[in-house]
Amino acid sequence: MPYGKYAECPCCNKIAKGEADIEEDFGYRTMNNGKIIPQSYCRECRSAHCEAGNPKH
Numbered sequence: 001m002p003y004g005k006y007a008e009c010p011c012c013n014k015i016a017k018g019e020a021d022i023e024e025d026f027g028y029r030t031m032n033n034g035k036i037i038p039q040s041y042c043r044e045c046r047s048a049h050c051e052a053g054n055p056k057h
C-alpha cells in the first residue's frame, strides 16, 4: 500500500484505504514541506480528543 493511501487510527484501530475513504474518515493535512499526508487519528477520535492507549469513546 503506497504511503498516503492508507491510514490506521491508533485509538480505535479504524482503517481507511484509498484517498476517498481516508478523506471521509481521517482527512488529510499538509506538511510544512508541502507533502500531503493522512491525519494520524480518525475524525471521530480527533473530535473526541482521543489518544492512543486512552480511548475516549
Ligand SMILES: [Zn+2]
Binding pocket: 009, 010, 011, 012, 013, 014, 041, 042, 043, 044, 045, 046
Ligand atoms: Zn479513531
